[in-house]
Ligand SMILES: Nc1ncnc2c1ncn2[C@@H]1O[C@H](COP(=O)(O)OP(=O)(O)O)[C@@H](O)[C@H]1O
């Protein structure tokens with residue numbers, strides 16, 4: 641955890657969905673997740689598809705309720721925010737999601753996303769001041785205002801639409817950005833621009849929850865890393881610790897699955913190397929157990945049944 645006032649605290653949060661017909665059954669998509677994001681800190685949330693990353697993001701953005709647990713921002717329980725306080729919350733916390741198309745209504749011009757922000761947050765700004773602010777935000781994400789304003793979503797690329805959404809978040813002086821797989825749809829050169837932009841914003845105090853399934857990206861960008869599996873955090877700690885000394889068998893297996901530069905094609909015909917540590921059912925099972933601190937600010941999930949036997953390196 642970096643120095644500074646706490647911004648976001650997620651405390652033992654759970655989310656269940658009812659799935660299936662005739663009453664169906666309950667799917668526990670997020671299980672007892674707890675973490676914090678401080679100002680100027682980038683926390684990577686890494687997990688496979690379906691591990692609960694977006695569900696968590698939606699709960700933080702109040703797009704989805706919390707089944708159990710609390711999420712606080714500046715000490716205030718976000719589930720209790722109403723009216724002006726909720727509007728204020730969205731001036732501090734914004735989210736950008738993987739699929740930019742879902743944030744636009746195809747029958748309206750794409751820049752309507754900015755007009756809505758203006759109406760709510762900047763009604764007092766003159767047209768020229770608003771225009772200046774908008775152009776700054778667009779140029780901040782390397783978009784040419786002339787190329788994107790006045791166009792319909794289908795006239796713009798996925799990358800342009802995504803960068804417009806990032807610009808929209810930056811029009812407000814937000815303090816926390818929830819970035820859910822935001823660069824998966826960008827081309828390589830734009831990715832670098834967006835990563836540099838995030839680095840810049842972080843150094844100016846923005847807290848970022850950077851959600852990704854891309855291990856190397858998470859390693860590159862974050863100060864701390866959380867590994868999510870089946871909705872639960874199995875490992876959480878300083879990024880160099882989690883990547884340099886992974887302790888949970890699942891983290892070890894994930895890291896071992898990334899091809900190395902020296903991997904030859906013929907090596908791929910051989911059986912996959914097993915991850916260091918044991919891949920026992922308890923280490924990778926559905927029963928996650930509780931997080932135990934194995935080093936300073938480095939936590940690993942220990943199955944409840946195994947706690948007495950666990951010894952970490
Ligand atoms: N609205 C919903 N109704 C039912 N199940 C859902 C809903 N949203 C997500 N899920 C389920 O919750 C789990 C986690 O989904 P999600 O948070 O989207 O994962 P990720 O973003 O890590 O890929 C998945 O099994 C998914 O099918």
Ligand SMILES: [Mg+2]
Pocket residue numbers: 693694695820
């Ligand atoms: Mg997702």
